[in-house]
Amino acid sequence: MIDIDGSYGEGGGQVLRSSLSLSAITGEPIRIVGIRAGRKKPGLAAQHLTAVRAAARICNAQLRGDALGSMMLEFIPGTAVQAGIYTFDVREAQQGGSAGAIALVLQTILLPLALATGDSQVTLRGGTHVSFSPTMTYIEQVYLSMLRRMGVEAEVKLGAWGWYPQGGGEVKMQVNGGIKLSGINLLERGDLQQVQGLAVATELPAHIPQRMANRAENLLREAGLKASVQALREKGVAPGAGIFLTAEYKNSLTGFGGFGRLRMTSEKVAEIACEQLLKFHQTGAPVDEHLADQLLLPAALASQQSQYRVAEVSTHLTTNAAVIEQFGLARIRVDESEKTVTVIPVIGD
Ligand SMILES: Nc1ncnc2c1ncn2[C@@H]1O[C@H](COP(=O)(O)OP(=O)(O)OP(=O)(O)O)[C@@H](O)[C@H]1O
Incomplete structure (x- = not known):
């Protein structure tokens, strides 16, 4: 136990x-x-x-x-x-x-x-x-x-x-x-290929996803990023809206979103998602703060070592590393100054 x-x-x-x-x-x-x-x-x-x-x-x-x-x-x-x-x-x-x-x-x-x-x-x-x-x-x-x-x-x-x-x-x-799981090596992300997005609303008027999509495309293009955002109107059990952006780099992927709420303009929702994406883009890192903690589990179960560089070292990352290490399957090193994570599966030693 x-x-x-x-x-x-x-x-x-x-x-x-x-x-x-x-x-x-x-x-x-x-x-x-x-x-x-x-x-x-x-x-x-x-x-x-x-x-x-x-x-x-x-x-x-x-x-x-x-x-x-x-x-x-x-x-x-x-x-x-x-x-x-x-x-x-x-x-x-x-x-x-x-x-x-x-x-x-x-x-x-x-x-x-x-x-x-x-x-x-x-x-x-x-x-x-x-x-x-x-x-x-x-x-x-x-x-x-x-x-x-x-x-x-x-x-x-x-x-x-x-x-x-x-x-x-x-x-x-x-x-x-x-x-069989293999390790991953992600120290360099390579050039941005494209940003794709979905601006979605359920049980709300069509102008909402369209305005989110337009604002996001404009903001990302102003920042020099190639972007294409699709506006979608879907059925749902309740009203809801959001925009979800995925950036594809040569060697990695990341995604950010914004959620609609009462009294928030569609444009503001798009701005929230774009701000996060642009902030990540500026770090130059291949792995976003969230994927950073989510990659630990597959990396610990792989048959080779993994190493990746992250935009931010979060407490989710360091906590998950400590929990996984308790099972004795891998050693995990998080270098806070270099912002790198190294996962060495015990079987791969
Ligand atoms: N915007 C996001 N994009 C991708 N992943 C995210 C995002 N926000 C949070 N996550 C991920 O969701 C997980 C949340 O874990 P956390 O320990 O906070 O648990 P939780 O079950 O949501 O509950 P709680 O915080 O209420 O305890 C983490 O893996 C985190 O990286």
């Missing part, structure tokens, strides 16, 4: 999710205390509880403490990870629905399923585009594209958009099992 301190460092949901993924993969039971102790409303929220149950389902784990608000969890895998056809719905964890980010549930089970024998199809329901988590657009265009270079074979298809606070989105994921 590995004891995990959920309050360590960032003290957020990622400590839990990385531990669940690694427990499912290694078969090592875990006990986590102080879950999300660093957050205003600590303990398991709907998204986290869905991730716990999803991870438990795929490896028939025994659970203790799997309730909303719980700050303690025991997770004891019963079998190796089973490929299969699964559905996970954040609404089942919280009556009345929740926009809990299904991207985070997806990230918890993706690598366990990719390393298992056999292929899987997973349907996920909840929030697809919510703040403080990777959007499904980011998962599809940035995260999975980068993981494909490490050997992961997975595709996602967005069926319905789900925004805060109602959620109600749907994604289908196909994961090919039995893959």
Whole structure:
């Protein structure tokens, strides 16, 4: 049994999710205390509880403490990870629905399923585009594209958009099992090839996505970046709007978004997304602050060393590194002054 301190460092949901993924993969039971102790409303929220149950389902784990608000969890895998056809719905964890980010549930089970024998199809329901988590657009265009270079074979298809606070989105994921992970080397990003974007509104007038798209294209072109942003009007369970930009460099990808809210102009939403992208562009780094912590898990499970340079060293990065190291699968060095991350899998030593 590995004891995990959920309050360590960032003290957020990622400590839990990385531990669940690694427990499912290694078969090592875990006990986590102080879950999300660093957050205003600590303990398991709907998204986290869905991730716990999803991870438990795929490896028939025994659970203790799997309730909303719980700050303690025991997770004891019963079998190796089973490929299969699964559905996970954040609404089942919280009556009345929740926009809990299904991207985070997806990230918890993706690598366990990719390393298992056999292929899987997973349907996920909840929030697809919510703040403080990777959007499904980011998962599809940035995260999975980068993981494909490490050997992961997975595709996602967005069926319905789900925004805060109602959620109600749907994604289908196909994961090919039995893959081997290879390391990644990303010290130089190369030249910018293009910026592509989606400006989307559900159950709102067509001028909203069009104004977001126009403003973003103008701002990015003024800054000297080639940009093309598509305006889309979609059906959804509730009104929602946002813009999601993906920048493709010769050797890497990144993505940033902005979300519409009451009394915020469409132009302002576009400006928020563009500001983040331009700030990242100026750093010259190949890996954005978020991908930086998300690459640690596949890199730790790979058969070769990985090394990458990041725009910013976040506490998410250093916390995730410490959690992963506790499982003894890899040594991780984060050089704060050079902003580089080196992951040395123990089997690759
Ligand atoms: N804009 C973004 N784009 C891509 N990834 C993001 C973005 N914002 C946050 N993330 C990622 O989402 C994850 C959030 O982890 P965190 O530990 O904060 O957990 P959480 O479960 O969202 O919950 P909480 O913060 O409420 O505990 C991190 O991997 C982070 O890199």
